[in-house]
Amino acid sequence: MNWLWRLPLGDDWRQNILQSPVTAEVEDSITLRVLVLALVIVGIVATDIAAETWSSFWAVPLSILGAIWSYYRRRDRNIPVKFCIAIGMLVALGAFLGRLLGELNDTRLALAELLIQLQVLHCFDVPRRKDLSYSILIGLILLGVAATLSQTLAFAPILLLFLAIALPTLVVDYRSRLGLEQLNTHNEQILRNSSTQGNSSVFNLKFFIFNFVIIVGLGLVIFALLPRLPGYQLRMFPVSSPIQTTDEFTGRNIINPGYVRQGNPNNQGNSNSSTSNSQTGQPGKVDSSFYYGFNSQINQNLRGEMTPKIVMRVRSQAPGFWRVLAFDRYTGKGWEVSRNDQVKRLQRSPWSYQIFLDPPISAAQTKEIIQTYTVVSDLPNLIPAMAFPKEIYFPTPVLAVDQEDGLRSPVGLSEGMTYTVISQVPYRDRTLLGKTSNKYPQSIKNYYLQVPPETATKVRELTEEILANYNQKRVAQSNKSLEPTYEKALYLAQYLKQNYKTPENPLDLPYLSENEDLVEAFLFKHKGGYPDHFSTVLTVMLRSIGIPARLVAGFASGEFNPFTGMYIVRNTDAYVMTEVYFPKYGWFAFDPIPNHPLIPPSVEDEQTFNTLRLFWNWVAGWLPSPVTGLLNYVFGAIFTWISKAFSWFVSLFYQGWLGVFTGLIFATTVAFLSWLGWDRWREWRYHSALKKLPPMERLYQQMLRWTSKQGLAKHPAQTPLEYARILYQHHAITTAEVIDEISQAYVSWRYGSYTPDLQRLQQKWQKMKKTTKKLKLT
Numbered sequence: 001m002n003w004l005w006r007l008p009l010g011d012d013w014r015q016n017i018l019q020s021p022v023t024a025e026v027e028d029s030i031t032l033r034v035l036v037l038a039l040v041i042v043g044i045v046a047t048d049i050a051a052e053t054w055s056s057f058w059a060v061p062l063s064i065l066g067a068i069w070s071y072y073r074r075r076d077r078n079i080p081v082k083f084c085i086a087i088g089m090l091v092a093l094g095a096f097l098g099r100l101l102g103e104l105n106d107t108r109l110a111l112a113e114l115l116i117q118l119q120v121l122h123c124f125d126v127p128r129r130k131d132l133s134y135s136i137l138i139g140l141i142l143l144g145v146a147a148t149l150s151q152t153l154a155f156a157p158i159l160l161l162f163l164a165i166a167l168p169t170l171v172v173d174y175r176s177r178l179g180l181e182q183l184n185t186h187n188e189q190i191l192r193n194s195s196t197q198g199n200s201s202v203f204n205l206k207f208f209i210f211n212f213v214i215i216v217g218l219g220l221v222i223f224a225l226l227p228r229l230p231g232y233q234l235r236m237f238p239v240s241s242p243i244q245t246t247d248e249f250t251g252r253n254i255i256n257p258g259y260v261r262q263g264n265p266n267n268q269g270n271s272n273s274s275t276s277n278s279q280t281g282q283p284g285k286v287d288s289s290f291y292y293g294f295n296s297q298i299n300q301n302l303r304g305e306m307t308p309k310i311v312m313r314v315r316s317q318a319p320g321f322w323r324v325l326a327f328d329r330y331t332g333k334g335w336e337v338s339r340n341d342q343v344k345r346l347q348r349s350p351w352s353y354q355i356f357l358d359p360p361i362s363a364a365q366t367k368e369i370i371q372t373y374t375v376v377s378d379l380p381n382l383i384p385a386m387a388f389p390k391e392i393y394f395p396t397p398v399l400a401v402d403q404e405d406g407l408r409s410p411v412g413l414s415e416g417m418t419y420t421v422i423s424q425v426p427y428r429d430r431t432l433l434g435k436t437s438n439k440y441p442q443s444i445k446n447y448y449l450q451v452p453p454e455t456a457t458k459v460r461e462l463t464e465e466i467l468a469n470y471n472q473k474r475v476a477q478s479n480k481s482l483e484p485t486y487e488k489a490l491y492l493a494q495y496l497k498q499n500y501k502t503p504e505n506p507l508d509l510p511y512l513s514e515n516e517d518l519v520e521a522f523l524f525k526h527k528g529g530y531p532d533h534f535s536t537v538l539t540v541m542l543r544s545i546g547i548p549a550r551l552v553a554g555f556a557s558g559e560f561n562p563f564t565g566m567y568i569v570r571n572t573d574a575y576v577m578t579e580v581y582f583p584k585y586g587w588f589a590f591d592p593i594p595n596h597p598l599i600p601p602s603v604e605d606e607q608t609f610n611t612l613r614l615f616w617n618w619v620a621g622w623l624p625s626p627v628t629g630l631l632n633y634v635f636g637a638i639f640t641w642i643s644k645a646f647s648w649f650v651s652l653f654y655q656g657w658l659g660v661f662t663g664l665i666f667a668t669t670v671a672f673l674s675w676l677g678w679d680r681w682r683e684w685r686y687h688s689a690l691k692k693l694p695p696m697e698r699l700y701q702q703m704l705r706w707t708s709k710q711g712l713a714k715h716p717a718q719t720p721l722e723y724a725r726i727l728y729q730h731h732a733i734t735t736a737e738v739i740d741e742i743s744q745a746y747v748s749w750r751y752g753s754y755t756p757d758l759q760r761l762q763q764k765w766q767k768m769k770k771t772t773k774k775l776k777l778t
Contacts, residue, residue: 043142050150066123074127237420249410251343251400281333291574319557319601322384325406364426383407386423434484448548460544493592
């Protein structure tokens with residue numbers, strides 16, 4: 001029972017705890033602590049800039065206060081403070097879990113805020129170097145989170161600042177781990193003195209600048225060469241916080257702030273579907289901010305232009321036309337959605353943000369394209385999406401789909417809203433589309449062949465004349481006429497581009513009179529019009545010869561930013577195109593607007609090496625055209641093959657266990673063959689270099705390589721004779737003597753113009769190698 005008396009109970013236990021020294025290694029370096037704190041602050045600020053939050057206003061001051069407290073109390077146990085920190089961390093965890101239930105759509109920001117809160121509490125207890133290392137890691141994680149949240153180049157300066165601070169931090173941390181002198185008060189005096197001498201054993205400014213430039217340059221090269229493989233393999237898509245709607249949503253009304261109510265002299269029309277057709281043709285001015293075409297009725301008898309501003313940022317696996325809505329009825333001066341009251345409401349489940357859609361059935365090969373949209377400026381309640389959407393992750397509990405496959409929200413798309421769309425986009429196979437029949441379903445002919453009777457005859461005659469003239473030239477050259485619907489649509493779009501023009505001044509085009517038709521005025525009077533007028537004319541021309549077509553409005557891809565990986569979309573990127581119907585394959589767009597590509601970008605455009613392609617386009621602008629064409633052909637073929645190989649390799653890992661094993665076997669085989677090829681190439685280079693050397697130099701280099709393989713390489717600071725003497729301690733006497741003799745002969749030849757007996761030395765060398773090999777085998 002005597003052992004019970006030795007237990008640390010009562011006051012003795014308390015006294016032992018309070019008086020026992022801190023055994024953990026304490027970090028005294030003020031410089032290291034300041035640098036680590038700077039890294040943490042940069043990580044917090046980066047998260048705030050990327051996510052547009054305000055955590056820095058409280059987190060930075062508290063982090064500084066905690067760092068100061070922790071330094072002065074680094075040798076104390078601080079048990080009450082640690083207890084309070086533990087409670088604070090539990091509270092932060094509880095708040096995070098509570099918030100997580102309401103933001104399951106995108107947990108990145110919630111996790112970042114939890115990490116910031118934990119780091120602030122952690123700053124009050126960092127006595128050891130290991131604790132500071134945790135803070136460095138947290139700062140790096142926060143920077144990574146900011147990188148995933150960032151959508152602008154505002155993140156770039158923060159990244160460079162983090163790197164500039166991280167370099168000296170790693171140096172000081174490494175010196176501390178090696179047990180070298182710490183940058184304490186004594187070293188600060190040395191550092192101050194070194195500022196006048198221009199050099200420091202710790203902070204070598206030239207060293208840091210050189211490494212900073214090398215790292216940034218190498219990073220940019222890797223960034224340019226890094227293939228952009230399809231993302232979103234984890235099905236956790238960014239979506240804004242839930243938006244609750246109170247009004248009964250029918251999906252019939254379109255909310256466009258650019259359309260004012262009746263009574264305004266510049267009225268563009270009403271968002272109400274009950275507005276009469278005559279009102280859509282009244283002269284007026286376009287809104288300076290909102291595109292006039294996003295409404296159930298559009299009036300193309302408007303003049304003016306918009307002031308450019310960014311409205312969306314889109315992250316997509318492929319460029320595309322961000323489709324908004326389509327129109328089926330031509331009114332003579334504009335368009336309208338004739339079945340605006342026939343919309344289908346879609347309700348999502350209360351525990352998911354996913355809404356399933358019914359994309360049109362198409363016989364064409366398709367590719368799944370995922371797009372994430374972030375609204376930068378307020379937009380109508382029409383939801384931009386790539387064609388053929390099949391799933392949408394949206395913050396409202398209900399959506400609507402109209403008869404033209406346009407998506408509608410119960411609320412306007414406000415600034416900051418984020419949603420994700422998955423589209424099953426068909427490939428555009430010109431050969432297959434050219435073989436489609438001219439037999440259209442009655443449901444298609446009822447709505448997409450409508451042309452005003454007073455316009456149909458004149459437009460049809462001109463269209464047939466244009467096609468007939470082309471057919472005469474084509475038959476004379478190749479005995480083939482322009483028969484397929486696809487070729488007719490393509491040629492008419494190209495014809496409008498080449499033979500009609502847009503006004504130099506947006507206000508030069510006169511308004512249409514009350515009884516004047518837009519298409520007739522474009523073709524026979526003005527010989528041109530606004531960009532959107534080209535698409536209207538092409539749609540009506542196709543309808544006049546029995547080809548179903550409709551007008552579709554949306555946004556162009558926008559300007560791709562290779563640093564953020566996002567498409568920057570402006571309000572001036574909005575325009576209309578013509579969609580043509582092909583039986584069994586669905587709708588495909590044609591763009592007759594001058595200075596636009598005939599075919600809008602889609603899944604056929606490979607984006608794997610898009611950053612490198614942008615850099616090459618910049619370089620090609622400085623080269624002669626023939627050189628550019630040749631290099632484009634060569635590099636295009638190379639990168640197309642590499643892109644297909646990458647895509648095939650990645651797709652293996654999404655084909656079940658068999659695909660995973662196939663991918664691993666393939667990767668192992670390629671790695672082994674690459675290593676084998678590299679090793680053979682190095683061997684070839686070595687022997688090629690030996691052949692160019694003088695005989696004595698060649699024998700000496702062979703000897704150095706052999707001794708290096710035996711486990712003792714020559715140090716650059718050693719002379720040949722010093723190296724030979726050291727080898728007596730590691731090799732047999734006979735072996736060391738041969739090496740010594742070769743070394744002495746080499747020195748005499750190199751520095752004394754002595755001609756050695758090469759034949760005798762080579763014989764000894766070969767005999768020594770054979771003897772050593774036999775000894776190893778036995």
